[in-house]
Amino acid sequence: MLVGYARVSTEDQKLDLQVDALKSAGCEKFFSDHVSGTSKLKPRLEEALAYLRSGDTLVVWKLDRLGRTVKGLVDLVQTLQDKDIQFRSLTDGIDTSTTAGRFFFHVMAALAQMERELVHERTMAGLSAARARGRFGGRKPKMDASKLDAAKKLLLAGTPVTEVAKTLGVGRATLYRQLNVNKQAEQVEVPKVSDDFLPTCASQHQPSREPF
Numbered sequence: 001m002l003v004g005y006a007r008v009s010t011e012d013q014k015l016d017l018q019v020d021a022l023k024s025a026g027c028e029k030f031f032s033d034h035v036s037g038t039s040k041l042k043p044r045l046e047e048a049l050a051y052l053r054s055g056d057t058l059v060v061w062k063l064d065r066l067g068r069t070v071k072g073l074v075d076l077v078q079t080l081q082d083k084d085i086q087f088r089s090l091t092d093g094i095d096t097s098t099t100a101g102r103f104f105f106h107v108m109a110a111l112a113q114m115e116r117e118l119v120h121e122r123t124m125a126g127l128s129a130a131r132a133r134g135r136f137g138g139r140k141p142k143m144d145a146s147k148l149d150a151a152k153k154l155l156l157a158g159t160p161v162t163e164v165a166k167t168l169g170v171g172r173a174t175l176y177r178q179l180n181v182n183k184q185a186e187q188v189e190v191p192k193v194s195d196d197f198l199p200t201c202a203s204q205h206q207p208s209r210e211p212f
Contacts, residue, residue: 001056002088005048006032007065018061021090027059037068049079057086057097071112077105143170143178151175 004022006015011034022030031048035041045066052058058080060066067073077087077096086097095101143151147168154164165175 002027002059003048003052003056004030004059005045006061008034009036021061022059025059025090037064052085054084057088059088062091063089070108074105074109074112148178
């Protein structure tokens, strides 16, 4: 059975041209979407895929009616092939029931794989070049050396952790984490997260209240 699928990007666009071509090709069942090709959600295409059975053929007017990426097209056709369902694109002259059609998609699959590998190689090369210049990937640290130094001085002066974090524009967790991982010469006693401030020297040497 030939099952046709048509798609236009907006409600203002007409499906007539695609539907007429699909009818002329002998399609007995039709599904259509009004959605952008870049959208991952194509409800009627999902219905068409669920409707197809072994031995059927999914027919489209043009390849880009299914999607805009080579990987997406290759994955979809491979899914159809795994279910013994063929695929035809009328304008592009592709038919996976023929040797030439299957060869075309093998080439497309190879190109999609090459594209993924090239993207990976470029990304890794960019990171290596950045590391060579002393730069590293990821977000910029919220606390630099000057903020860390200021935090130590404020905490040693007895300023509550919450107030220090607010002053420096960071969260309490970030402040604790940066103090814990810091390996610089000056050591600051880091309170438990449940504590609101570090004990001061005065609080550490309270005179005994026990009677003589």
